[in-house]
Amino acid sequence: MKKFFVLLIAMVTFFTVAACTTDDDEKVLEMMWFSDGNEADVMASILQKYYRETGVVIMLNPIGWNVYETRLGTMIDGDDQPALIRTTEGVMNNFQDHMVELDGVFDEEGFNNIFRNAAGNPLGLPMDVTANGLYVNFDLLDKYDVNYPTRGDDDIWDWDEFITEMSKLKGQDDVSYPGVFDFQGHRFMPLMYQQGITMWDEPLESMNLKSQEAQDALQILMDLYADEIISKEVFSTGAQELMMSGRYGFHMSGNWFVSFYEDNADFNWGVVPMPTGPEGQRATVLGGKSLSAVKGSGMEEEAKAFIEWFSQPEIHDEFNQFVPFLSARVGADIDFGDLDPVLGMFQDEISATPTTLTADWVYMTQVPGIYPMINDMTNAAAYPNGKSALDILTELEQKILDELDD
Amino acid sequence: MAKKEQSFKSYIFRQKAVPYVFLSPNMLIFGLFIITPAIMGVYFSFTNFRGLGDQPQWIGMQNYVNLFTDPDLFGAILNTIYLVAVTLPIVFFFSLLLAIILVQPLRGRPIIRATYYWPVMISFLVVGLIWRWILRDSMGYFNGLLDTLGIGRIETLLNPRFAWWSVVFVFTWSRAGYYMVMFMAALLSIPSQLYEAAEIDGANRWQRFLHVTYPSLRPARLMIFILAGMEIFKIYPLVESFTRGGPNYATEFAVRYIYETAFSYRQIGLASAMSVVMIAIVMIFTLGNLALAKRRGAI
Numbered sequence: 001m002k003k004f005f006v007l008l009i010a011m012v013t014f015f016t017v018a019a020c021t022t023d024d025d026e027k028v029l030e031m032m033w034f035s036d037g038n039e040a041d042v043m044a045s046i047l048q049k050y051y052r053e054t055g056v057v058i059m060l061n062p063i064g065w066n067v068y069e070t071r072l073g074t075m076i077d078g079d080d081q082p083a084l085i086r087t088t089e090g091v092m093n094n095f096q097d098h099m100v101e102l103d104g105v106f107d108e109e110g111f112n113n114i115f116r117n118a119a120g121n122p123l124g125l126p127m128d129v130t131a132n133g134l135y136v137n138f139d140l141l142d143k144y145d146v147n148y149p150t151r152g153d154d155d156i157w158d159w160d161e162f163i164t165e166m167s168k169l170k171g172q173d174d175v176s177y178p179g180v181f182d183f184q185g186h187r188f189m190p191l192m193y194q195q196g197i198t199m200w201d202e203p204l205e206s207m208n209l210k211s212q213e214a215q216d217a218l219q220i221l222m223d224l225y226a227d228e229i230i231s232k233e234v235f236s237t238g239a240q241e242l243m244m245s246g247r248y249g250f251h252m253s254g255n256w257f258v259s260f261y262e263d264n265a266d267f268n269w270g271v272v273p274m275p276t277g278p279e280g281q282r283a284t285v286l287g288g289k290s291l292s293a294v295k296g297s298g299m300e301e302e303a304k305a306f307i308e309w310f311s312q313p314e315i316h317d318e319f320n321q322f323v324p325f326l327s328a329r330v331g332a333d334i335d336f337g338d339l340d341p342v343l344g345m346f347q348d349e350i351s352a353t354p355t356t357l358t359a360d361w362v363y364m365t366q367v368p369g370i371y372p373m374i375n376d377m378t379n380a381a382a383y384p385n386g387k388s389a390l391d392i393l394t395e396l397e398q399k400i401l402d403e404l405d406d
Numbered sequence: 407m408a409k410k411e412q413s414f415k416s417y418i419f420r421q422k423a424v425p426y427v428f429l430s431p432n433m434l435i436f437g438l439f440i441i442t443p444a445i446m447g448v449y450f451s452f453t454n455f456r457g458l459g460d461q462p463q464w465i466g467m468q469n470y471v472n473l474f475t476d477p478d479l480f481g482a483i484l485n486t487i488y489l490v491a492v493t494l495p496i497v498f499f500f501s502l503l504l505a506i507i508l509v510q511p512l513r514g515r516p517i518i519r520a521t522y523y524w525p526v527m528i529s530f531l532v533v534g535l536i537w538r539w540i541l542r543d544s545m546g547y548f549n550g551l552l553d554t555l556g557i558g559r560i561e562t563l564l565n566p567r568f569a570w571w572s573v574v575f576v577f578t579w580s581r582a583g584y585y586m587v588m589f590m591a592a593l594l595s596i597p598s599q600l601y602e603a604a605e606i607d608g609a610n611r612w613q614r615f616l617h618v619t620y621p622s623l624r625p626a627r628l629m630i631f632i633l634a635g636m637e638i639f640k641i642y643p644l645v646e647s648f649t650r651g652g653p654n655y656a657t658e659f660a661v662r663y664i665y666e667t668a669f670s671y672r673q674i675g676l677a678s679a680m681s682v683v684m685i686a687i688v689m690i691f692t693l694g695n696l697a698l699a700k701r702r703g704a705i
Binding site: 067069070073074076077094095097176177231232233235236237242245247368369371372373379382383385406 | 454456457458460538542543544545563564649650652653654655666669670671672673
């Protein structure tokens with residue numbers, strides 16, 4: 001229902017603004033957008049503020065994530081590109097030849113996680129940073145005496161302890177499965193990093209996927225499926241949807257679902273530390289969204305002007321506060337109110353991740369078609385059909401290296 | 407005389423030209439939205455086009471070489487052929503059965519007909535969603551019902567075999583009404599004298615069906631066979647919203663595989679080559695049926 005209203009509001013904004021733009025001198029830019037939660041609502045209100053200040057109209061065009069890149073590619077091919085676009089590292093990488101270089105547009109020292117092209121120029125203004133983490137249903141965990149660490153605890157559980165505790169939920173009448181992982185292979189990355197190893201040995205040259213550490217990481221995922229700690233239903237139904245039924249104890253996902261939980265969960269929920277690797281290593285996978293301008297729209301300068309305006313601390317913080325997301329702005333101190341502990345937990349995961357691991361995923365996004373490749377790997381972890389972790393990882397490595405050869 | 411001749415020529419020209427004038431809007435749309443993309447698809451199949459705003463580069467037959475060594479594509483095509491082989495007779499049987507029942511003078515016949523036709527009006531995407539809500543494992547109504555009845559839950563869409571047969575069932579549920587209407591039209595056009603003659607000859611109900619009804623339906627049967635066959639070959643939106651090709655690719659059929667190759671793996675050139683091969687398979691199926699029907703005198 002919420003998505004429907006977001007879409008409705010976006011469409012009303014789109015058509016209202018479009019209807020009002022009869023003046024030939026008035027500039028109208030299109031911003032292509034995707035949402036995980038309420039980001040479109042928040043951006044729509046910021047665009048209205050921009051209109052009031054500058055008279056420039058920016059129409060928000062929300063597109064479903066599953067067709068986002070396809071639509072962008074089609075628009076570029078048809079020379080009908082939007083002026084502005086919300087991007088991930090993957091989108092910026094795949095379309096980097098079509099992105100406007102933003103050097104000098106915003107204060108680069110003031111932001112983390114800037115994606116740059118080969119020439120070292122930024123291709124997007126970082127808007128937020130994302131991290132994977134562990135959502136839990138406190139009601140269910142407490143009911144069945146599942147012990148779990150909380151924020152600030154020195155003694156955080158490892159994967160064996162996690163499985164032992166979560167197994168208490170198995171077989172209970174009001175529990176379908178102890179938990180769920182998003183099916184996306186991206187959720188596998190923290191398991192790798194917790195083993196103290198990166199995907200890449202030499203970025204875009206050679207990989208560590210056949211190492212013992214990588215095999216151990218995948219074996220954890222395979223065991224979680226085989227022992228029915230996590231449900232395979234995620235391959236056809238969204239993990240967050242299953243979690244909202246109140247019949248699952250935990251959900252391995254990311255901070256972009258905080259507003260979804262806030263709006264939809266009718267149980268006590270929160271985020272607890274993810275289990276550590278064998279050496280006590282905590283780690284998450286760092287990502288984020290950016291705002292980019294597209295070449296060939298005829299509105300490149302106007303798009304840059306908006307990005308410059310949006311990079312002002314008060315505007316940037318307003319977006320992240322109301323979404324709510326972790327800010328990519330250096331020194332941002334946003335009050336998230338009741339959600340402070342939850343977002344703080346994700347921030348802790350990022351802080352605990354060694355910097356040597358954080359660039360790894362950015363190189364992964366430079367492999368075309370990487371997402372379905374690693375999704376295939378998680379599918380194979382759930383349905384191994386006699387394959388070992390090494391077999392599955394060898395197949396993945398081969399696919400990635402073949403793609404790079406192409 | 408010359409005037410008359412010119413007038414005759416003009417008449418003949420009009421006779422020949424007018425149909426094309428009337429056809430031209432449709433031909434324009436068909437050419438623009440069907441023929442042109444199809445030609446572009448064939449062209450892309452010889453390129454490494456990725457669809458990310460890049461320029462396609464000619465790579466000759468490489469995509470065709472690659473796809474003939476792709477076991478996953480082979481599996482998806484084989485899975486599709488099984489689906490056609492199983493679903494087509496089932497759809498055919500139920501639509502014919504429903505048509506035979508619903509041409510009888512039943513009380514409330516219009517309502518019953520509308521009820522069976524109703525699923526046809528729902529788009530495949532929505533049909534898939536509805537049945538996913540019903541059949542999904544932990545939160546589905548079907549398992550909820552089994553629970554309420556004390557039977558206990560069963561593995562539904564998590565079970566590859568259950569999921570595969572569910573696609574057969576849901577497709578039949580969704581499309582039997584459509585082909586039922588075609589069969590009804592064909593049944594109602596059979597001259598009643600044929601039945602009267604058979605009755606006089608002492609034919610019972612089964613013999614009348616076997617020797618009058620079934621042979622008279624030959625053109626309709628052929629059309630339904632080809633249309634339903636092609637529809638099952640091209641199955642995609644139903645599967646996408648119903649099982650998303652799972653579990654473990656059990657319901658990964660050819661078109662979904664092609665879509666994934668094109669838009670997830672970003673290999674539009676390779677996917678175009680797959681589409682060309684699919685077109686060839688569907689054409690062989692269709693032309694084979696037509697040839698068979700021609701030999702038997704159905705057309």
